[in-house]
Amino acid sequence: MANDVLDPGAGASEGPAPQKKPGRRPGRPSGAHGEQARAQLLDIALELFARQGIGETTLGAIAREAGVTPAMVHYYFKTRDQLLDMLIDERFAPLRVELARVFNDPESEPVDTLRAFVETLVVTVEKNPWFAALWVREMVSEGGLLRQRMAERFGDEHKERAIERIAGWQKEGKLNPALEPSLVFASLFGLTVFPLATSRWRAVGDRAVTSEQLARHVVALLMNGIQP
C-alpha cells in the first residue's frame, strides 16, 4: 500500500528523506497546513520514540512536544497503531531500501561493498539520529514493535539473497571463508548501529566519538582485525 509511494521516491538520488511530495494520503487530513503539521508530528514521534522507546511514549507526550492537543494526534493518525505504520512506511522503510541498494550494487568488489555498506550506515544514522536507537530497541529485540510490522511488510527473501551472495564471495576466495555468511550482516550492524545507539549518552561528559572516528574504527577492524 505505502510501498508504491515510497519505493520510487527512495530510488531517487536526493537521499533517504521522502518528504511526502505530492501524493495525497487516502485518509482525512489533506490541507497544506495539515500536511506540514502531520509531518512535524511524525518527526516528533520519531524523536521521542528513539529517546524513550515506543511503548514508553504516550500520544500525549508527542502532542505536548508539538504544542497541540492529544486529540489532534488522533485527527492525523486515527490510532496509535496507524501512527506507527505511517512512521514505518514514510521514515523507516525508505532507509532500509536505500541501504539495500548499496549492498546490491553488482559492480563493486566484496570488500569494497562491505566497507561502503558500513560507511553508508554511519552516514544514514548521522542524518537520521533516531535510526540507531530505534533500530536497536524496537527492531532487534524480540518483542520490538517495529520488528513485527517490518516483518509483515517485507519478507526475508531479501536477507536470503544477501546471505547467498556472501557465501558465493567466500567460495570465490574474495572473503574470509571462516566467517559465517548469515552473521555478516548482524556483525556490520552490530559494529556500527549498536555503538551509535549509545553515543548520545556516551558523549556526555566524555569526548564524543565522531561518526568519522567510528567509521574508521569499524573499517580498520573489518580490514585487518585486532591484530597489529
Place this chain on the structure above:
Amino acid sequence: MANDVLDPGAGASEGPAPQKKPGRRPGRPSGAHGEQARAQLLDIALELFARQGIGETTLGAIAREAGVTPAMVHYYFKTRDQLLDMLIDERFAPLRVELARVFNDPESEPVDTLRAFVETLVVTVEKNPWFAALWVREMVSEGGLLRQRMAERFGDEHKERAIERIAGWQKEGKLNPALEPSLVFASLFGLTVFPLATSRWRAVGDRAVTSEQLARHVVALLMNGIQP
C-alpha cells in the same frame, strides 16, 4: 541457576553487591517456600522483561505467568522499582562483575584477552538467555531502565581503566593501532550480544545459528577481518 556461573566470590569483592545468602532479606518474606517463590518470580520477570521489554511487562503479566495473583508480586517486591533493583543486584550485576574479571586478567596477552572476553560473553548469554535482549534494549538505549540504575551503582571508572589499558596495548604494538580504544568494547558487545539478542526469533523457521558458530565467526573476524 545463574549463580553457579557467576557467584564464586565475585559479588563479595565489589561494593553494593547483593550480600544475600546468610542474613535474611530486610523485607518481609523469608521462609523456605517463600524464598523459592520469590526466586521464581524473579526468573519469570527476567524472562518477560527480556522478551517484551521492561516497560511493556506489567506486574500482572508476571503474576499470571507464575500462576499467582498480582498482589503476590507486591508481597515479595514492595514495588515495581524494588523488583527491578533486586533483579539488578541478584541477576544482572553479578554477570557484569564476572565479565569484568575476564578482561582484567593481567596474565594473558591482549589478543587472547579479547578473544577470551568474546567467548565468555557468548557462554554467559548461552547460560542466561535473557541477558542479550535485556542488555540491548535496556542497557544500551538512552532511556533504558537498567542503564540508569546500573550507572547509580557502578561508576564509569571501570570503563575508563579498560580504555587506558587498550591504548597501552596499542602503544606496545600488541594491538591494531588503527582501532579507537574507546570503541573496542562497543565493538565486542556489538559483535556478540547484538546478534544474540536477535537469535531467538531468527532461529524460528530458519536454521538456527549456534553459539559456537557465533563465537567462531566473531573470533575469525577479530583475528583477521573480512579479507580472505
Place this chain on the structure above:
Amino acid sequence: MANDVLDPGAGASEGPAPQKKPGRRPGRPSGAHGEQARAQLLDIALELFARQGIGETTLGAIAREAGVTPAMVHYYFKTRDQLLDMLIDERFAPLRVELARVFNDPESEPVDTLRAFVETLVVTVEKNPWFAALWVREMVSEGGLLRQRMAERFGDEHKERAIERIAGWQKEGKLNPALEPSLVFASLFGLTVFPLATSRWRAVGDRAVTSEQLARHVVALLMNGIQP
C-alpha cells in the same frame, strides 16, 4: 454560592488567594460547561468530605454522586491532592479571610467584636454547611488534612496578633482579665462551630436547634462572662 458572602474584595487583598474569574486556569479544563462541572465536583467533594471525612471519601464516591466516571474527576483535578488544594484555595481559605476581617475591625469595642465574630461564624456555617464538620475534623485534629495545608499557606502570625490584641484589651480593663488570651479563640470556635458540627445529626428526630438559638445561647454565655 458562597461567593456573595465572602468574596467582596477579601480574596484580592491577601496572598495566595484563588485569582480565578478572569484568567484561565493553568490546568486543562476551561470551557464554559467544564467550569460548571468542575465547580459542581468541588461542591460535591466538599459535601462528602464534610459528611464522611476527607480520608474516607474516595474519588469514586465523588464521581458517583456527580453522576460521572472517576476518570472525570481526574480530568478536572489531576490528582487527589490537587483537588484538596483547590478546595482550600477556592472554598476554605476565603472563609477564613472573611472571618479574620470581622475580628480585625479596629473601630468596634472588644465585647462587640467578639459577639460579632460569633455571629458571623454562625452565619458562615449556615451558608456553608460543610464548614463546621470540616473544621472540626480536618482542621482541629492533629493529623487533619486541612490543617497541614492551611499551615503551609498561612502562617501563625495572624493568630499571634489576635492574641496580643486580646491581651491588650484585658490590660485596658475592657475584657475579663481572668481569661487566657490564647484560649479565647478556641473558646469562640468551641462554643459555635463545635455544636454546629453535630447539629445535622442532632436535628434528626429531635427538635432541631436553629442557628439563631445557638447564636443567642452563645452570646448569652459570653456576655455575662467576658465583661469585666
Place this chain on the structure above:
Amino acid sequence: MANDVLDPGAGASEGPAPQKKPGRRPGRPSGAHGEQARAQLLDIALELFARQGIGETTLGAIAREAGVTPAMVHYYFKTRDQLLDMLIDERFAPLRVELARVFNDPESEPVDTLRAFVETLVVTVEKNPWFAALWVREMVSEGGLLRQRMAERFGDEHKERAIERIAGWQKEGKLNPALEPSLVFASLFGLTVFPLATSRWRAVGDRAVTSEQLARHVVALLMNGIQP
C-alpha cells in the same frame, strides 16, 4: 453485653481506667501473656487512632508500632470492627459513665455541678490524652466511626434527662435563663475538649497551655456567664 463488665468497674473509686481485672473475654485469646499483649494493642490503637484518625490507621500500622505481625492483630481482634467495638467497651464507654456520674450527683448546686463537670473533663483528658482528639474527630462528626457505635449502645435518654435537669435549674432561678438547655452540654464540651484536641500541636513551638490554665479559663468564662 459489654456493659455488665464495665459499668461496675467504672463505679469503683480508682478512676476511669478499667484495666480488665479478672473476667475472661468470651473470645479466643486468654493466656496471661496474651491478655497483656492484647491490652497493649488496644493502647497503641487508641494512640494511633487519636493521632491519625481511625480510618487513616491501618491494622498494619498498629501491628508495626507494637512490634508484631498484622496477623497477630487479627488473632486478638477477629476483625477491624471488633477492635473498634472493644475499644469502645473497654476504654471509651467507661469514661463516659464516669463523666455522667459527676453530673448526676444530686447533692451539689447547679453552678458547682457544671464547674465540677468541666474540671473532671479536663482531668479525664489529662489522664487519657487520646480522648479529646478521638471525641472531636470520631464522636462529633457526622460520619464519625465512634458516634455510630456509641449511639447503638447507649440511647439518648441520658441526654434527655440532663437537659430536663438543666431546664429545671433555670426555672428555679439557679441558672442563666437565657441559655438553651439542650446546648449547655455542647458548650461545656466545646469549651474544654475542643481546645484540648488541638493542644498537642498548638504546644509545639509555643508556650504550651496547661490543663490547669484551660480549666481556670473555662471556669472563669462560665462563672460570670451562667450565674443568674
Place this chain on the structure above:
DNA sequence: TATGAATGAGTCTTCATTCAT
C-alpha cells in the same frame, strides 16, 4: 501463640480513544 504466604476487593491514576462543537 504466632507468623508467613496468599488473595480479593478496592483506590488512585494514566491513557488511548470518541464525539459534539
Place this chain on the structure above:
DNA sequence: CATGAATGAAGACTCATTCAT
C-alpha cells in the same frame, strides 16, 4: 482544523482477611 469533555480499560499499589503450619 481543532479542541474540550468524557470515558473504558488497564495498571500499580494497599489493605483487611484467611489459613496452614
